[in-house]
Amino acid sequence: MSAVRLLLLSLLCALFVSLCHGACAEVDSDTEAVAGKGFKLGCISCKMRPEVEASATVDWYFKAKGEADFAHIYNYDEEGQHIVDERFEERVDWSGSKQSNDIQDASIYLFNVTFNDSGTYRCFFHRLLTYEFYEYQTVVSKLVHLTVVAKATRGTASIVSEVMMYVSIIGLQAWLYIEMVYCYRKISAAGEEALRESANSSSAIYILATSPIRPLVLHDPEDV
Secondary structure (H helix, E strand, O other), X not given: OOXXXXXXXXXXXXXXXXXXXXXXXXXXXXXEEEOOOOEEEOOEOOOOOOOXXXXXXXXXXXXXXXXXXXXXXXXXXXXXXXXXXXXXXXXXXXXXXXXXXXXXXXXXXXXXXXXXXXXXXXXXXXEEEEOOOOEEEEEEEEEEEEEEEOOOOOOXXXXXXXXXXXXXXXXXXXXXXXXXXXXXXXXXXXXXXXHHHHHHHHHHHHHHHHOOOOOOOOOOHHXX
16 A cells, blocks of 8 residues: 555544544433522534534523513624623523634523523524635524423433433444544554565665676677
8 A cells, every 4th residue: 555545544534533523413401490500501503514614693582481472681692692681690601612603502501590580492593604605694593491490300201311322422432442443453554564565665676786787798600
């Protein structure tokens, strides 16, 4: 195998690892909070094509139980967060994507949850996708139905969901490990083959260089 093919294989393996680490997974938010404690409102929207450059802003809306309309409560853009609704003043903090305008996680954290926080929350992604010759804007929304309780309860569905999450993580890690071993063996085998080819080439050159050159004897036709 040539050195160029060996280099390409190494780059492909590195790219595979980087993609695995940078993968985005859309996970539903928890829906039960305990009064007096903090709670994370999850909202994740992954891009269909991770390689495409993008930027996004986020808006959160809230509709309390018994109310008919949603109220704008929160905004996040390149300048930071802005709490719009006074009911959530000093009680909301950004818990999503950090140090990037390419927002895929728009989660926020509620401090000191009260029973009045029960209701429906909706987050909006206003995403601008930048291609080589044009830009495309999309809007994605997610709903979270929050219930506030006095004491934490844990249902069977929550337990099963957490178990499945850990099983998925372990399975992904095992698969990644197998792929890494496969890449390592391929690279090692390619390197050994390249070394053998180099050694054979060097031996051939050495033999040619050290072999005595026999003079060419020309006979006179009259002597034959």
